[in-house]
Amino acid sequence: MDQFSAMRAFVKVVETGGFSEAARQLGVAVSSVTRQVNRLEAMLNVRVLNRSTRSITLTSEGRKYYDKAVRILQDVEEANLSIMEGKDVPRGLLKVGMPVAFGQRHIAPIVCAYLKQYPSVRLEL
Incomplete structure (x- = not known):
């Protein structure tokens, strides 16, 4: 049993x-x-x-x-x-393309927090 x-x-x-x-x-x-x-x-x-x-x-x-x-x-x-x-943690290179104004207004405020939460991620804008 x-x-x-x-x-x-x-x-x-x-x-x-x-x-x-x-x-x-x-x-x-x-x-x-x-x-x-x-x-x-x-x-x-x-x-x-x-x-x-x-x-x-x-x-x-x-x-x-x-x-x-x-x-x-x-x-x-x-x-x-x-x-x-640890198995489902994002890691690697994240390439993001967008207009500069959109990135400054919407993406920049959250990028730092995201990279702190997932230090194995590298970001390329």
Whole structure:
């Protein structure tokens, strides 16, 4: 079992209030989400959700697990973003042609801030 996927499925079920909506948001079949949550409960050897035909509620153990799982998933997302952050940074030579009056009036005021934000960009006007 992919514990990370099961954790994500469990959190999504809690946040959406149901297996169907969780599956829709995750882009998987309802049976897949149900299976992941069932396997998670089997692995933990504890019930994390109380299920009825009309509602899903957390058990006390489920609440503890949910709180920790949310933090873990947020940490993983932050780690991924911090690594990918530098991948989409503009860099290289930017050649811009325009009339002088337009450049002085509209472009000059923003160029310095842009170049400070993206120091890997060289500007040629």
